[in-house]
Amino acid sequence: xxxxxxxxxxxxLKQADEMVVASINELTERRGFGRMASSRPQDFQAFSxxxxxxxxxxxxxxxxxxxxxxSWVCGELWFLAQLFVAPDRQSDGIGNQLISKTFxxxxxRGASIKALITFTFNNVSQGLYIRHGLFPRFxxxxxxxxxxxxxxxxxxxxxxxxxxxxxTAGLDELGLIDVVALGVSRAKHHRxxxxxGTTGGYTIxxxxxxVGYVYISDGHIGPLAVRxxxxxxxxxxxxxxxxxxxxxxxxxxxxxxxSEPALKAAIDHGMHLTFPMLLxxxxxxxxxxxxxxxxxxxx
Numbered sequence: 001x002x003x004x005x006x007x008x009x010x011x012x013l014k015q016a017d018e019m020v021v022a023s024i025n026e027l028t029e030r031r032g033f034g035r036m037a038s039s040r041p042q043d044f045q046a047f048s049x050x051x052x053x054x055x056x057x058x059x060x061x062x063x064x065x066x067x068x069x070x071s072w073v074c075g076e077l078w079f080l081a082q083l084f085v086a087p088d089r090q091s092d093g094i095g096n097q098l099i100s101k102t103f104x105x106x107x108x109r110g111a112s113i114k115a116l117i118t119f120t121f122n123n124v125s126q127g128l129y130i131r132h133g134l135f136p137r138f139x140x141x142x143x144x145x146x147x148x149x150x151x152x153x154x155x156x157x158x159x160x161x162x163x164x165x166x167x168t169a170g171l172d173e174l175g176l177i178d179v180v181a182l183g184v185s186r187a188k189h190h191r192x193x194x195x196x197g198t199t200g201g202y203t204i205x206x207x208x209x210x211v212g213y214v215y216i217s218d219g220h221i222g223p224l225a226v227r228x229x230x231x232x233x234x235x236x237x238x239x240x241x242x243x244x245x246x247x248x249x250x251x252x253x254x255x256x257x258x259s260e261p262a263l264k265a266a267i268d269h270g271m272h273l274t275f276p277m278l279l280x281x282x283x284x285x286x287x288x289x290x291x292x293x294x295x296x297x298x299x
Contacts, residue, residue, distance in 0.1 A: 003066065005097045008049060008056035013042040016058055016068040023084040031121045033275055044298060047192050048072045048081070054105040059085070059094045069098035070297070071105055075184035077285070078111035081297035083125070095128055103132070113183075115281035117296040126280070134280040140293065141263070143271040144252035147219070150244050153269050157238035159211070159231070164194060164201035173203075174213050181225040182286040189298070202242065204235050214239045215294065219248030222294040229289035233261035236292070240269050254295065258288040 008016065017039055024037035049056050052073060059067030066086040072079055080102060085094045106114055114134055118125050126136065175185035193199050193215050204212035204226065212226035212235050221239045226232050236253070243251045253271070255262045256279070277296060279288070293299045 003092065003094060003097075004060045005057055005067075005094075005101055006060055007053055008058045008068070008070075010046060010049060012058050012065060013045050013049070015065045017042050017045070019065050019086055020068055020082060020084045023087055026087040027119065027122060028275075031119075036275070043196065044081075044192065045070060051188060052105070052109075054108060055102060057098055057101040059089075059098060061089075066092075067094040067098050069102045071102040073105060073109040073111050074186050074189070076111050077113045077115065077182070077184045078106035078109065079299050080114070080116035081299075083116075090124070095125075099128065099132055113281065113283065113285045115279065115285065115299075117277050117279055117293065117299065120276040120278045126278070129280050133282045135282070137258075137279045137281055137284060138288065139257040140277045140279055141255050141257065142252065142274045142277065143255055143266045144250050144274050145269060145271040147244055147246070147249055147251055149270050150240060150251050154241050154244060155237075157241050158206075158234040159238040160205045161202040161214070161238055161242055162205060164203060164213070173210060177210075177212055177225050177227060180227050180287070181291040200242075202239075204231075204238060206231070211235070216243050216246075219243055219246055219251045220294075221251070221253040222292050223298065224253075224292040226290050229259070229261065229287060232259055232290055232292070233265040236262050236265045237269070240265075254293045256288040256292065259290070259292070261289070262292060 021037040021039050025035045028036045055071040057069045058065045066089045068084055070082040083098055117140060120139060171187045171190050174190050175187045178186045194201055199215050199217040201215050203210050204214060211231050214224040221243055224235060224239060226235050255266055
């Protein structure tokens with residue numbers, strides 16, 4: 001039977017995630033980074049599917065999922081969260097079929113900005129994206145540090161965090177910060193994060209002014225956004241101080257290469273660059289000196 005590219009269903013998400021994990025690990029092992037991916041609950045995929053089913057597609061070969069594409073839209077921003085093909089099927093033209101399906105979502109929603117985050121060393125995929133009009137912009141680095149080492153480098157934070165669980169700010173205020181940092185509001189994604197029992201959300205304050213927000217989950221910091229790029233180093237330092245109070249042995253974050261203050265703050269706190277990723281888009285957007293993504297799927 002021919003491979004069929006069809007809309008994803010909720011019952012597809014687990015098998016699709018297993019295929020994605022296998023594809024990532026085949027790539028990272030082949031490039032000398034070892035196995036990086038492991039299966040996790042498909043909560044954000046399920047959220048995105050319920051929010052806009054046009055953004056999730058599978059390549060189905062007689063009941064076996066051999067490709068998966070997942071994108072979401074916020075305002076004029078279309079973001080490709082995942083596009084993976086099973087390692088033994090990557091010469092079958094499946095990637096082109098899937099990206100065409102997800103691009104149709106961008107057209108239907110009127111999204112003029114198209115973007116994604118991919119591995120810097122994934123040259124085959126980068127070629128695919130360039131052929132479809134998405135070009136490299138800057139690296140994004142995964143950084144991490146053992147919590148015990150971080151604790152010895154902490155100073156009193158200049159900025160203050162207040163829990164979003166205490167309703168110190170509404171979604172409208174967070175959306176306005178997103179507009180400053182990214183050019184679009186992500187109110188629906190804040191609702192998702194605030195409903196996730198494993199993630200702590202905080203507003204960031206300078207005296208009485210709310211200047212940003214940050215989320216922390218399992219020792220990982222992100223997303224983090226601030227109203228001005230000169231605040232991002234101090235905001236990351238405050239988030240590191242909060243993350244260091246957790247029980248997780250490793251503290252991590254994704255830092256855009258466009259944010260020199262955030263990179264400097266990370267290195268000053270003993271964080272090491274573990275692997276590189278790359279932002280690609282059809283045109284520049286946002287102020288990436290003011291925004292730290294959560295992961296390559298959430299942005």
